[in-house]
Amino acid sequence: MNNSLKGLTFLVTGIIDSGSLALSIAKQIRSEGGDVICTGLGKTKYHENLSEKAISYLEKSYESFSKTIEEELGKETMTLPLDVTLDKSIEEVADTLEAKSIQLNGFIHSIAMDKSIKSGMVVKPLLQITKEEFFQAMEVSAFSIIPLTKALLDKKVLQNNSSILALSYIGAEKIVQHPYKNIGIAKAALERIVKELAFELGKSHSMRVNAIRFSPYTGSKAGSAIQGLQEAVDFCDSHSPLGNARPEDIALESTYLLQPNLRVTGEIRNVDGGYHIRG
Numbered sequence: 001m002n003n004s005l006k007g008l009t010f011l012v013t014g015i016i017d018s019g020s021l022a023l024s025i026a027k028q029i030r031s032e033g034g035d036v037i038c039t040g041l042g043k044t045k046y047h048e049n050l051s052e053k054a055i056s057y058l059e060k061s062y063e064s065f066s067k068t069i070e071e072e073l074g075k076e077t078m079t080l081p082l083d084v085t086l087d088k089s090i091e092e093v094a095d096t097l098e099a100k101s102i103q104l105n106g107f108i109h110s111i112a113m114d115k116s117i118k119s120g121m122v123v124k125p126l127l128q129i130t131k132e133e134f135f136q137a138m139e140v141s142a143f144s145i146i147p148l149t150k151a152l153l154d155k156k157v158l159q160n161n162s163s164i165l166a167l168s169y170i171g172a173e174k175i176v177q178h179p180y181k182n183i184g185i186a187k188a189a190l191e192r193i194v195k196e197l198a199f200e201l202g203k204s205h206s207m208r209v210n211a212i213r214f215s216p217y218t219g220s221k222a223g224s225a226i227q228g229l230q231e232a233v234d235f236c237d238s239h240s241p242l243g244n245a246r247p248e249d250i251a252l253e254s255t256y257l258l259q260p261n262l263r264v265t266g267e268i269r270n271v272d273g274g275y276h277i278r279g
């Protein structure tokens with residue numbers, strides 16, 4: 001067993017079921033001697049005026065998250081609800097960790113949402129995206145890494161020399177085989193935020209901030225909702241030198257980047273079987 005993360009603790013966001021990429025990363029952290037605390041989207045006391053549909057969605061999401069953690073990581077794993085659209089929910093996560101004297105050595109941002117993408121629906125052209133859809137995708141999928149980092153830093157939960165890692169996609173930069181319109185713009189912002197934070201936090205806290213672009217993957221809830229993603233999976237698999245990367249591959253690259261004392265920051269890594277080198 002590789003013990004490169006022995007004694008280190010990481011917050012892992014974005015697990016909802018056994019197909020979540022963040023789950024593969026959490027398992028790899030464990031297998032390298034690290035510990036994980038997991039957050040899942042769920043209803044909190046800060047949600048107000050929710051419709052029945054929204055309540056049911058949040059409750060089902062948290063139920064699926066809790067069941068997955070129990071089955072895949074064990075019921076002793078610490079879990080917390082988190083909705084990154086609510087400042088108070090983010091603060092509560094930081095407060096809870098502070099109250100338990102937990103010192104984090106980093107966290108994984110594996111969160112994305114775009115309400116203009118719905119399972120079985122054609123993705124809207126950019127000209128039809130509403131202001132609300134644009135800013136919601138931006139808030140959840142990009143901006144959220146900033147208040148989460150700030151809350152953990154303010155409570156002195158996130159230690160100097162920590163490592164922050166975000167998950168991205170080639171659609172942040174390029175027009176891909178399938179429509180990745182509104183969310184592509186949010187991913188571009190996420191990657192730019194990663195670089196800006198890498199500079200600020202490297203200087204101030206010796207922290208590293210990196211992102212990984214992964215192959216298209218239909219095994220997760222987010223991936224399975226994207227129109228035409230299966231065709232993109234097949235196309236990228238046959239056009240990349242090594243074939244598509246698997247969840248194990250992103251997990252291994254993640255734990256490499258989470259290692260303490262690594263002088264790698266502001267990187268946007270490609271874990272995609274080499275697909276990105278194609279013209």
Ligand SMILES: NC(=O)c1ccc[n+]([C@@H]2O[C@H](COP(=O)([O-])OP(=O)(O)OC[C@H]3O[C@@H](n4cnc5c(N)ncnc54)[C@H](O)[C@@H]3O)[C@@H](O)[C@H]2O)c1
Pocket residue numbers: 013014015016017019020021022040041061082083084085109110111112113140167168169213214215216217218219220221222223224
């Ligand atoms: N599936 C792919 O093809 C693919 C490829 C490259 C990168 N990614 C990225 O990997 C990350 C994880 O995606 P995944 O494919 O594992 O899908 P997933 O559905 O398992 O993960 C997305 C997570 O975002 C969470 N989330 C959504 N809104 C939230 C909110 N308001 N607050 C807190 N959490 C919220 C969901 O609950 C879910 O756990 C995302 O950033 C995604 O864009 C996915």
